[in-house]
């Protein structure tokens with residue numbers, strides 16, 4: 001079978017829905033392909049923590065997020081006020097205010113509403129459709145798939161890759177063989193740029209005391225364990241680590257974490273589709289791709305790396321990058337130019353107009369720096385940092401600029417240094433005070449690099465012909481940063 005559309009969107013996740021609905025609302029004839037059944041659409045591994053659903057900057061486009069946000073089956077806990085960091089072994093607790101309408105959601109119900117809204121926007125949806133090939137002819141021209149057991153070829157002007165982190169499509173698109181005036185700007189990310197994460201939904205007998213907070217706790221590798229309460233008695237518990245580190249057996253590690261906790265005694269795993277509601281997946285923990293476009297092809301969401309590189313939160317990034325991809329695809333179809341230059345609007349809008357991709361790219365410096373130090377030193381550093389500093393690292397707003405903020409960092413660290421020394425934190429963690437001191441200096445330096453990266457990304461090229469020069473500047477900044485961190489070439493992330 002052969003079918004033809006202006007735009008083919010692969011993936012029925014957040015990026016896929018925002019992309020498909022936006023392209024359709026802008027006049028394109030769109031099909032969305034999802035390997036799962038209609039009933040299982042939106043059943044996706046997630047911690048379910050979601051930032052400010054009513055803010056149109058986070059969730060632009062035709063999908064009525066305010067209406068979805070009013071659905072109590074979706075936004076099951078809109079009383080989240082804090083992010084808390086618990087390092088229980090050393091008795092450290094940090095609380096960061098998180099009071100801007102954030103939620104813990106039922107990701108499945110959310111996914112179902114998004115798929116409905118996408119259909120209402122005029123998108124044709126094919127479920128039970130596994131994409132297993134990409135067709136091309138100088139540009140990407142479509143995909144090959146198996147729909148309910150039957151082979152189907154979908155031809156299109158633009159393919160939008162919303163297939164998630166470690167998208168299989170990126171193994172199938174021959175980026176080097178497509179027609180680009182210079183080197184292709186799209187580069188497939190390395191597996192070490194991803195994390196592996198797993199979660200269960202656990203029903204407790206009694207309400208948990210942290211029903212109004214999302215909780216993070218350290219792991220033995222760069223990563224964290226979380227307890228995100230969907231309701232006072234229904235907790236999303238999970239964990240994830242970055243794949244640049246030795247693998248952690250996630251299921252066993254989670255069991256070990258929760259088995260002795262009083263609130264989980266007698267708790268059960270909530271059932272869904274009879275699977276026990278236990279699922280895992282990979283997660284992008286890198287900066288957004290330098291370029292998310294190739295001739296006839298756009299990437300969005302996990303496939304484009306629009307996830308927060310420290311927290312791993314990617315719902316919001318998937319939504320606005322999906323919107324951007326749908327918009328750019330429809331514009332390019334209308335203009336009759338689906339070349340790299342014709343689709344460049346996707347990169348330009350995300351990095352320059354919307355700007356959040358630039359922030360994520362800059363914030364990745366924190367991921368690089370944190371990965372470069374020993375995990376117990378990182379825990380000691382976290383214990384020392386004032387809440388304001390932690391808030392900046394897990395967000396994307398830069399308050400830490402100038403002399404005043406450096407002074408307040410120094411004073412906060414000093415105060416905490418005295419109390420943590422008295423509490424024996426450094427001895428329990430087995431870390432040398434000089435290593436901790438070095439890490440504080442390293443943090444200040446990383447903050448300066450974050451500012452440098454942010455300035456550079458704000459100058460992201462409006463046109464692909466300027467990309468090579470811009471990229472050379474960015475790579476030089478990477479080199480300076482890596483040298484400052486004293487990373488060997490094998491330890492460099494990119």
Ligand SMILES: Cc1cc2nc3c(=O)[nH]c(=O)nc-3n(C[C@H](O)[C@H](O)[C@H](O)COP(=O)(O)OP(=O)(O)OC[C@H]3O[C@@H](n4cnc5c(N)ncnc54)[C@H](O)[C@@H]3O)c2cc1C
Nearest residue numbers: 011013014015035046047048049131164197301302314315
């Ligand atoms: C365990 C875990 C916890 C997380 N916790 C949070 C959190 O608390 N908050 C937050 O904001 N973010 C969180 N994230 C990240 C967030 O879930 C992702 O960033 C986001 O889901 C990315 O959305 P997406 O639409 O790009 O991809 P996905 O949600 O992965 O959707 C991709 C879709 O494409 C489909 N697909 C893939 N390949 C094919 C194919 N070949 N053919 C057809 N269909 C295909 C899949 O079935 C899927 O439906 C978490 C991620 C994980 C793994």
